[in-house]
Amino acid sequence: MIEVSREGAVALIRLNRPKQLNALNSALAAQMIAAVRELDADVEVGCLVITGNERAFAAGADIAEMAGLSAQEMAAQDFFGEWEVFARSRKPKIAAVNGYALGGGCELMMMCDFAIAGQGAKFGQPEVKLGVMAGIGGTQRMARLIGRARAMDMHLTGRMMDAAEALQAGLVARVVPDTEVLPQAMEAARVIASYSRPAVRLIREAIGRAEEVSLAEGLLFERRVFHGLFGTPDQQEGMAAFLEKRAAVFRGD
Numbered sequence: 001m002i003e004v005s006r007e008g009a010v011a012l013i014r015l016n017r018p019k020q021l022n023a024l025n026s027a028l029a030a031q032m033i034a035a036v037r038e039l040d041a042d043v044e045v046g047c048l049v050i051t052g053n054e055r056a057f058a059a060g061a062d063i064a065e066m067a068g069l070s071a072q073e074m075a076a077q078d079f080f081g082e083w084e085v086f087a088r089s090r091k092p093k094i095a096a097v098n099g100y101a102l103g104g105g106c107e108l109m110m111m112c113d114f115a116i117a118g119q120g121a122k123f124g125q126p127e128v129k130l131g132v133m134a135g136i137g138g139t140q141r142m143a144r145l146i147g148r149a150r151a152m153d154m155h156l157t158g159r160m161m162d163a164a165e166a167l168q169a170g171l172v173a174r175v176v177p178d179t180e181v182l183p184q185a186m187e188a189a190r191v192i193a194s195y196s197r198p199a200v201r202l203i204r205e206a207i208g209r210a211e212e213v214s215l216a217e218g219l220l221f222e223r224r225v226f227h228g229l230f231g232t233p234d235q236q237e238g239m240a241a242f243l244e245k246r247a248a249v250f251r252g253d
């Protein structure tokens with residue numbers, strides 16, 4: 001249900017349930033979590049790109065799978081709780097989005113560090129139309145990303161947002177022609193993977209803190225990890241290369 005490929009230090013994960021518009025079911029989730037665990041442990045991997053196909057990034061959680069489950073079964077299985085492993089994984093993740101990113105698909109996109117979307121992409125949290133609500137972080141992450149009013153609009157009306165509106169709202173980082181989505185995401189991933197791994201890791205952690213802690217705590221955390229990076233060979237190499245007017249070659253430590 002997913003395809004994993006490697007291009008140097010970049011891993012590409014493609015959701016592969018085209019007939020169901022890449023609806024996220026338990027089997028797909030299990031494969032995704034297993035792949036992310038493996039890639040997280042692989043020191044050669046510097047960045048992940050998550051994508052779907054031209055028609056859909058993912059049209060949400062699999063409604064056919066969920067429809068018959070009771071509240072007790074949902075709670076007993078901690079249904080979709082495993083997606084937290086994806087969200088907490090330590091490699092940078094770029095969502096390369098064409099077509100629909102709805103419900104759990106939009107939530108999967110928001111679990112990535114940022115998204116590059118095609119001009120024809122469509123976003124939404126239509127769960128309210130099914131008599132339920134987002135369950136993989138949609139209310140929380142969207143409110144933080146685009147603000148309370150816009151998140152309320154999207155979750156309460158269930159309407160779709162086009163790519164231009166998503167860019168303006170800050171839901172995605174870039175909008176590019178549809179055919180450019182994957183090439184640009186792969187190029188961004190190559191760039192990120194070429195940088196110092198400790199620097200990239202700590203930048204992600206520091207920006208992640210911005211959503212969790214007070215400004216004073218966040219600023220202190222940022223300053224402390226900034227100080228810490230001066231203990232890395234990559235800091236010495238990065239600054240020496242600048243002064244010597246040459247390209248830096250990071251060792252990743």
Ligand code: DAK
Pocket residue numbers: 019020021023024059060061062063064074078079080081100102103104105126127130132133134135136
């Ligand atoms: N699940 C299952 N199948 C889906 C699907 C989905 N989310 N979305 C599309 N499909 C299937 C369709 O049933 C159809 O299958 P066949 O009839 O061909 O067998 C096929 O994909 C093509 O779809 P359409 O024929 O509908 O294609 P259209 O171009 O006409 O429409 C569409 C595209 C994306 C507008 C439409 O398919 C659509 O509205 N899809 C549903 C979108 C949606 O409602 N997504 C939200 C799903 S609910 C929780 C965890 C997670 C969640 C909640 C709680 N807990 C931990 C508690 C998350 C919930 C959701 O994401």
